[in-house]
Amino acid sequence: MDAISDRVFTETTSTETSNDDPSLLTVILDVSPAGWYRIRDQTSIDELAKSLLVFMNAHLSLNNSNQVAFIASTPQKSKFLFPNPEIDYDEIRTSSSSSGSASNQHQKTPTLVSKDMYRQFRVVDEAVLEELNVVFDEIANGIQDINNNSTLSGALSMALTYTNRMLTLDQSISTTTASAINSTTSMGAGSGSGNTATNSSTSNPSNSITSMKSRILIVTANDEDDVKYIPVMNSIFAAQKMRTSIDIAKLGFEDSSYLQQAADATNGIYFHVHDPRGIVQTLTSAFFIEPSIRPFIILPTNSNVNYRASCFVTGKSVDIGFVCSVCLCIMSKIPPSGKCPACESVFDEKIIAQLSKGPSVLSKKKRKIDTNGAAK
Amino acid sequence: MSSSNLFKATVNEYLEGLPQPVQSKLYEAPATCLAIFRLLTPMAKFYIMTMLFNDRPVALRDLDRWCKPHAKKLQFDSLKRLTSLHLIEEDRGGNHIRLNPTFRQNFRNCLTGSQQSNAFGNLCTTTDKHRVDISFLDNFASSKWETILHFMVGTEATATPTTSVLSLLKSGGLMEGPGNSPQNLKITNTGFQFLLQDVNAQIWTLLLQYLNLTQELHMDPVDVLNFIFVLGSLELGKSYLVSSLSATQVSMLADLRDYGLVYQRTDSSGRFYPTRLATTLTSDSAALKTPSMAIEQALGASDGGEEQQIDTPTGNQGTVIIETNFKLYAYTNSPLEIAILNLFVHLKSRFTNMVCGQITRESIRSALYNGITADQIIKFLETHAHPQMKLLAKEKLDKKIEFDTSHNINTAGGAPQSKVSGEGNVAQHKLEILPPTVVDQIKLWQLELDRIQTFDGYLFKDFSNQQEFDTLSNYASEVGVLVWSDKIKKKFFVTAEGMTQVAEFANRKFQRNRQ
Numbered sequence: 001m002d003a004i005s006d007r008v009f010t011e012t013t014s015t016e017t018s019n020d021d022p023s024l025l026t027v028i029l030d031v032s033p034a035g036w037y038r039i040r041d042q043t044s045i046d047e048l049a050k051s052l053l054v055f056m057n058a059h060l061s062l063n064n065s066n067q068v069a070f071i072a073s074t075p076q077k078s079k080f081l082f083p084n085p086e087i088d089y090d091e092i093r094t095s096s097s098s099s100g101s102a103s104n105q106h107q108k109t110p111t112l113v114s115k116d117m118y119r120q121f122r123v124v125d126e127a128v129l130e131e132l133n134v135v136f137d138e139i140a141n142g143i144q145d146i147n148n149n150s151t152l153s154g155a156l157s158m159a160l161t162y163t164n165r166m167l168t169l170d171q172s173i174s175t176t177t178a179s180a181i182n183s184t185t186s187m188g189a190g191s192g193s194g195n196t197a198t199n200s201s202t203s204n205p206s207n208s209i210t211s212m213k214s215r216i217l218i219v220t221a222n223d224e225d226d227v228k229y230i231p232v233m234n235s236i237f238a239a240q241k242m243r244t245s246i247d248i249a250k251l252g253f254e255d256s257s258y259l260q261q262a263a264d265a266t267n268g269i270y271f272h273v274h275d276p277r278g279i280v281q282t283l284t285s286a287f288f289i290e291p292s293i294r295p296f297i298i299l300p301t302n303s304n305v306n307y308r309a310s311c312f313v314t315g316k317s318v319d320i321g322f323v324c325s326v327c328l329c330i331m332s333k334i335p336p337s338g339k340c341p342a343c344e345s346v347f348d349e350k351i352i353a354q355l356s357k358g359p360s361v362l363s364k365k366k367r368k369i370d371t372n373g374a375a376k
Numbered sequence: 377m378s379s380s381n382l383f384k385a386t387v388n389e390y391l392e393g394l395p396q397p398v399q400s401k402l403y404e405a406p407a408t409c410l411a412i413f414r415l416l417t418p419m420a421k422f423y424i425m426t427m428l429f430n431d432r433p434v435a436l437r438d439l440d441r442w443c444k445p446h447a448k449k450l451q452f453d454s455l456k457r458l459t460s461l462h463l464i465e466e467d468r469g470g471n472h473i474r475l476n477p478t479f480r481q482n483f484r485n486c487l488t489g490s491q492q493s494n495a496f497g498n499l500c501t502t503t504d505k506h507r508v509d510i511s512f513l514d515n516f517a518s519s520k521w522e523t524i525l526h527f528m529v530g531t532e533a534t535a536t537p538t539t540s541v542l543s544l545l546k547s548g549g550l551m552e553g554p555g556n557s558p559q560n561l562k563i564t565n566t567g568f569q570f571l572l573q574d575v576n577a578q579i580w581t582l583l584l585q586y587l588n589l590t591q592e593l594h595m596d597p598v599d600v601l602n603f604i605f606v607l608g609s610l611e612l613g614k615s616y617l618v619s620s621l622s623a624t625q626v627s628m629l630a631d632l633r634d635y636g637l638v639y640q641r642t643d644s645s646g647r648f649y650p651t652r653l654a655t656t657l658t659s660d661s662a663a664l665k666t667p668s669m670a671i672e673q674a675l676g677a678s679d680g681g682e683e684q685q686i687d688t689p690t691g692n693q694g695t696v697i698i699e700t701n702f703k704l705y706a707y708t709n710s711p712l713e714i715a716i717l718n719l720f721v722h723l724k725s726r727f728t729n730m731v732c733g734q735i736t737r738e739s740i741r742s743a744l745y746n747g748i749t750a751d752q753i754i755k756f757l758e759t760h761a762h763p764q765m766k767l768l769a770k771e772k773l774d775k776k777i778e779f780d781t782s783h784n785i786n787t788a789g790g791a792p793q794s795k796v797s798g799e800g801n802v803a804q805h806k807l808e809i810l811p812p813t814v815v816d817q818i819k820l821w822q823l824e825l826d827r828i829q830t831f832d833g834y835l836f837k838d839f840s841n842q843q844e845f846d847t848l849s850n851y852a853s854e855v856g857v858l859v860w861s862d863k864i865k866k867k868f869f870v871t872a873e874g875m876t877q878v879a880e881f882a883n884r885k886f887q888r889n890r891q
Contacts, residue, residue, distance in 0.1 A: 054487050054488055057487045057488075057489075058425055058428075058487055061410055061413060061414070061486070061487065062413075062414070062418075062421055063414065064414065064656065064658060116489070116496065117489035118407075118410065118486060118489075118496055118609060119496070119609075119611050121487070121489065122489070125489070240781065241781045243777075278429075280429050281429040281430055284425045284426060284428060284429050285425070285426035285430070288422060288425050288426065289422065290418055290421075290422070292418045293418045293419055293422055295444070295447075296419065296443060296444055296446075296447030296450055296451075297422070297442055297443060297444065297447070298441070298442055298443065298444055
């Protein structure tokens, strides 16, 4: 009898539908030369860029209002390749379709993109390829002053700020062209007979209602674990709050524990691509799980995550270390100043003396104090 | 179901109903492939994408492993959809599936940009003597479309649409009346439902009607559909060559011009411009204004002067405020919107710029009797909600999320088990623009009407043991076809569509057990 009372209506009327909201995909490509040099037998960055373009096209093909952004993280800086606020993409489109204007004659990239390609795809692909070549030139020219520090954390926060902007800001006042296509739609539709001025100023609430989803894909071949720990962790928390998942496509030989944590904490996918030759298939399957269907798919991710933290003093990762009792800052050794490097609280000298007595005396006791993790 | 899903569903239904040779001919055009892909459900899109660059057929068992158990129903739905569109083919053993080779080739070409040159329309390279800009096109499109809508509600002093449009409205059952004279036509209940939809859904309704007509005129449906889908991928503000179109498509131009989908200066002009109505055919309709807003704007513009200054800010946005006590205030003077509200609201008083009313059981029931669903009403109220209501709802939601995340973040750093509950929490919150009491009550009033539901289906009984019953009934409920089950009597009932699935599953299980 109980089956009748609860079953029938709920089952048949409220079917679980995954809605088809537009989504924003931000691709971060780590182009630090060292990592790519190491896997030169397997793939080249050209090949990967091609696959990424197909991947972005595929994302755009899902929904007319879908958007993409592309950030390159070079050893010197992080840079938005698409959308670039300084470039009017309408210009590019017409100049390249009238074949060879002065601005892009010296570049060989526009030929890579067929001019018959679907408009949305072409705009993105052309822009990314052109800019990517510029980035390569810059790296080649500035190869001496490479300081071998990954700028991935910077790129990640750029991606997050852009995502935040796209998710909450009124799209019609943003200058970026990825949204311009959208904003002209909403503005133009309004200006059919009304006046545009009032339109753009009042369209804020309606736009913020349409729920945009977002995710970030990081592609890196960097095997050095030189990602800055604190900025990355902060980005992870920000992403958690924005409900943006961070997916990681890791090439090369080593796993990156911080990026693993990033994917794990944001419900993203961490996938170590051992053989990058057929990467387009990997991208369009494992990395193609849209936020809207994420609750229904078993993510192809590794649950075996190394939750290592990094030392605030040396920047190296630590397995066992000291923790500041005030701000939970992690240290592999006690700083000589006797102060916490993050919050500057002064540690108790007696305990410092006790902790730094050295292992020769009473090694058992020392460990006990260590695991209690008490300084000050 | 939101109205954008609704139009997708109807288009899909039409496509599924096409015979297979027509379907595979459709897949020869890359633009059509893209459009059809966009119309699919997210899950189906995911399946297609995974198979697109995979040269080997995919085992059905693998598909099962990708999905979480509670998503079985979604999986079956999307696979069913794909099979009936003939986008996927099963191999002889029925264990592996692969993509339709034509579709796969063309969609791949579309993504990699290696399709033949005029797949997305043939751009006019010479400049037009009579230059046309985007705002002109928008004006043209909205004036054409609004003429139709105004005519339907009988706004005074509007032009009468052309006879082809009138015959569409009539054959689609949106308007009815004796004879052919436009004065005799009256809007029907279906017509009012039509007005409740958004622009995209409306255009598709008319286009599908148009497709039915073309079949009677012996036009090639593939040609017609291809043209419609190509239109959706054209670039706004650019002109395209008429000469690259087939004869059927040229003859369509005149009709499409009547709906405001394309602009062609004269019949003999060698170029045509797609309007925004056409270029957004396959996209999400969120970016478009709803028809009633359009009409309101038109009215505001015709009133002119200062009044417009006051009206447009609210007029553009939506006007309806609903309180938890079921009172409704709409800041509107548009006859169309008032007429629509009158379908399901007991309107009490009218002022120069607003109407007040009350949602009552009777008013909702009368709407339901007219074939309007509760979801349609709720959707309408949501899209037309006053910006203040939306802001309020958003603030509430933000607060809830803020609370959850700040609650979580303390533990989220390292402990994976805390994350699971976090996701659950986040998923719980939805943007509630309308007061939940009102939404629930409207739904309950609908449920009142169907206290007895009838299902066509099959009864399974006489199981030999409890375990056999359990596996089968569990399977049926996972797939979402189970209607009723009784554990003690060992009987359960599945819907007619689910019968084959469950029977197949039973056969498989039964055989394996025997071996």
